[in-house]
Amino acid sequence: MPTRAARWLLIACLAVAGQAGAREAQVDAGRLASLVDEAFARYALPGIAVGVVVEGEVVLRHTRGELRAGQGEPVDAATLFKIASNSKAMTAAVLARQVDAGLLRWDDPVVRHLPDFRMADDWVTREIQVRDLLIHNSGLGPGAGDLMLWPSPNRFTRAEVIYGLRHLQPRWSFRSRYAYDNTLYIVAGEIAAAVAGVPFDVLVRREVFEPLGMTRCQAGSWSRDAVGNIAQPHARTGDRNVVVRADGATVPDEPMMAAGGLRCSLDDMLRWAQAWLDTGTAQDDRPWLSQAQRDAVWTAHMPMPLSARMRSWDRSHFSAYGYGWRLTDVDGTSKVSHTGTLKGMYSALTLLPERGVGIVVLINGDADEARTVLMQALVKQFTAAGGTHDVAYYAGLLAAERADSGASGSGTRGPARAPTGAETANVVGRWRDPWFGSVDVCSQGDGLTFVSARSPKLHGDVVAVDGRLQVRWRDDDVDVDAWLIASPAQGRASALHMAKVDPDADFSYDFEDLAFVREGDCR
Incomplete structure (x- = not known):
């Protein structure tokens, strides 16, 4: 006849087995x-x-x-x-x-x-x-x-x-x-x-x-x-x-x-x-x-x-x-x-x-x-x-x-037009950020483009939207457009910043961390 301890052990084992079986x-x-x-x-x-x-x-x-x-x-x-x-x-x-x-x-x-x-x-x-x-x-x-x-x-x-x-x-x-x-x-x-x-x-x-x-x-x-x-x-x-x-x-x-x-x-x-x-x-x-x-x-x-x-x-x-x-x-x-x-x-x-x-x-x-x-x-x-x-x-x-x-779940692009020379005067040139490197905002063909030296897919067209300058990327892989923001200055701006058009877009597009300073003129 099993001892009391053995009986308790048997009951415990059966309980554990029952729990496992129930889980399965x-x-x-x-x-x-x-x-x-x-x-x-x-x-x-x-x-x-x-x-x-x-x-x-x-x-x-x-x-x-x-x-x-x-x-x-x-x-x-x-x-x-x-x-x-x-x-x-x-x-x-x-x-x-x-x-x-x-x-x-x-x-x-x-x-x-x-x-x-x-x-x-x-x-x-x-x-x-x-x-x-x-x-x-x-x-x-x-x-x-x-x-x-x-x-x-x-x-x-x-x-x-x-x-x-x-x-x-x-x-x-x-x-x-x-x-x-x-x-x-x-x-x-x-x-x-x-x-x-x-x-x-x-x-x-x-x-x-x-x-x-x-x-x-x-x-x-x-x-x-x-x-x-x-x-x-x-x-x-x-x-x-x-x-x-x-x-x-x-x-x-x-x-x-x-x-x-x-x-x-x-x-x-x-x-x-x-x-x-x-x-x-x-x-x-x-x-x-x-x-x-x-x-x-x-x-x-x-x-x-x-x-x-x-x-x-x-x-x-x-x-x-x-x-x-x-x-x-x-x-x-x-x-x-x-x-x-x-x-x-x-x-x-x-x-x-x-x-x-x-x-x-x-x-x-x-x-x-x-x-x-x-x-x-x-x-x-x-x-x-x-x-x-x-x-x-x-x-x-x-x-x-x-x-x-009130979120729609998808972003849309608003109407855009080619910017005037007066609108782009402050941003045209070669710029440099200390961690991202150089970018050119320069004329290409009939328009103005943004081209990154170290991130080739960040190549886009500069357009005007509601009186502001925006970069629209040419590569479909890049699905978050960016604002171009020149610091107020007399004559040409000496600093350039960027920001996501959709502030709720993927934070890995960390345009807001960029702080460009003017490096020179377009070549």
């Missing part, structure tokens, strides 16, 4: 797949790959669409997508592995590892630590310096991006508030590379891809045709999906790699999710990452705004940034997540650690709303009783938000 019973793979299909159809996406892992097991791999719309090559679980800012958590993981190995500390001053690093303020240069590079607390404005990263390709090197930081003026006090940035993640990647003595692409393969079996992930420069099965980004033109920024034969090593330049497949991202949900992931009988560093990465280091939508949709109580991850709660359980956005490519990864759930969404088209509503519907299958709401329900909530705010 709640996973309706057909329902999850139907939500993906609904989003794919509703938003006419070119391609999508979605996966779900529960308690270490992949319960859904669902793909639809094509690598290139209309070409017939299907998306599958091995298709490479740009994961954009989901790269940030991988950069943080590389640094966490180095902390585990005793090669650096989170509170090391940046200048200890990169002696030539500078910020605009000498005090910040002295005080900024490795940890600060990862949590968006620098005092710079959102997306400061991003015009050195995109539109890509451009002629900036990684070293030039880091050098340019000393010329970016802060908008707030250091460590006083959250404002998303990309450029400091590039610094973080170069610190990791300096500590290891190898380039960052070699390092991320060695520290992340190889030990976790992420065999399709790509970093640095690589051959498109040798790798194969690569989703191309698309833009929506009328009722068609059209490839934009198609890969050439050689995919270049772009400066933004550590901030948003990695590519992975659905299977790779599911392994990445499993590594974070399974603390026992090992390499040579050692954990891939210590519990101390897992805790450090998922600590709420920097408070973030808690939006009305988060409170309404998820009953969230807090929002914060860890090392490369966003942290919050949804329906009473913890949520760790990030998104990634590049033109024509959207990614999302959500982990519910207390439920053992990981969800990956990869899309190769214009998919801001599609990503939002699909991930919301998928998450609710695991956090809300019944999980009854579908993609259409959350799309309806977003439409109501837009109606309440």
Whole structure:
């Protein structure tokens, strides 16, 4: 006859087994797949790959669409997508592995590892630590310096991006508030590379891809045709999906790699999710990452705004940034997540650690709303009783938000005319910004053009709109027009500024951070 202790142990085991069984019973793979299909159809996406892992097991791999719309090559679980800012958590993981190995500390001053690093303020240069590079607390404005990263390709090197930081003026006090940035993640990647003595692409393969079996992930420069099965980004033109920024034969090593330049497949991202949900992931009988560093990465280091939508949709109580991850709660359980956005490519990864759930969404088209509503519907299958709401329900909530705010959801160009000589006299010439470099505002053909020396896609026509000068870019990749603003002066202006025509447009078009001074006359 079993002892009382044995009986209690048996009851406890049965209870745990019952809870696990109940959790597994709640996973309706057909329902999850139907939500993906609904989003794919509703938003006419070119391609999508979605996966779900529960308690270490992949319960859904669902793909639809094509690598290139209309070409017939299907998306599958091995298709490479740009994961954009989901790269940030991988950069943080590389640094966490180095902390585990005793090669650096989170509170090391940046200048200890990169002696030539500078910020605009000498005090910040002295005080900024490795940890600060990862949590968006620098005092710079959102997306400061991003015009050195995109539109890509451009002629900036990684070293030039880091050098340019000393010329970016802060908008707030250091460590006083959250404002998303990309450029400091590039610094973080170069610190990791300096500590290891190898380039960052070699390092991320060695520290992340190889030990976790992420065999399709790509970093640095690589051959498109040798790798194969690569989703191309698309833009929506009328009722068609059209490839934009198609890969050439050689995919270049772009400066933004550590901030948003990695590519992975659905299977790779599911392994990445499993590594974070399974603390026992090992390499040579050692954990891939210590519990101390897992805790450090998922600590709420920097408070973030808690939006009305988060409170309404998820009953969230807090929002914060860890090392490369966003942290919050949804329906009473913890949520760790990030998104990634590049033109024509959207990614999302959500982990519910207390439920053992990981969800990956990869899309190769214009998919801001599609990503939002699909991930919301998928998450609710695991956090809300019944999980009854579908993609259409959350799309309806977003439409109501837009109606309440008066937002149209799309920008328009107003009527424009050729400016007069008197209107352009103050802006004609060669100008220089200390971090962005030289631009020419000069006559070309029958009009006046703006041409950047280091960012070739920033080539546009200067027009007059409502009595103001505006640059309208010729390349379809650049979808945010800019005002040209000459400082008042007697005769020709000596300073030139820019601003987004749509102030709510993507902050990575950080025209407002430019401060041009006159360099000379047009040649």
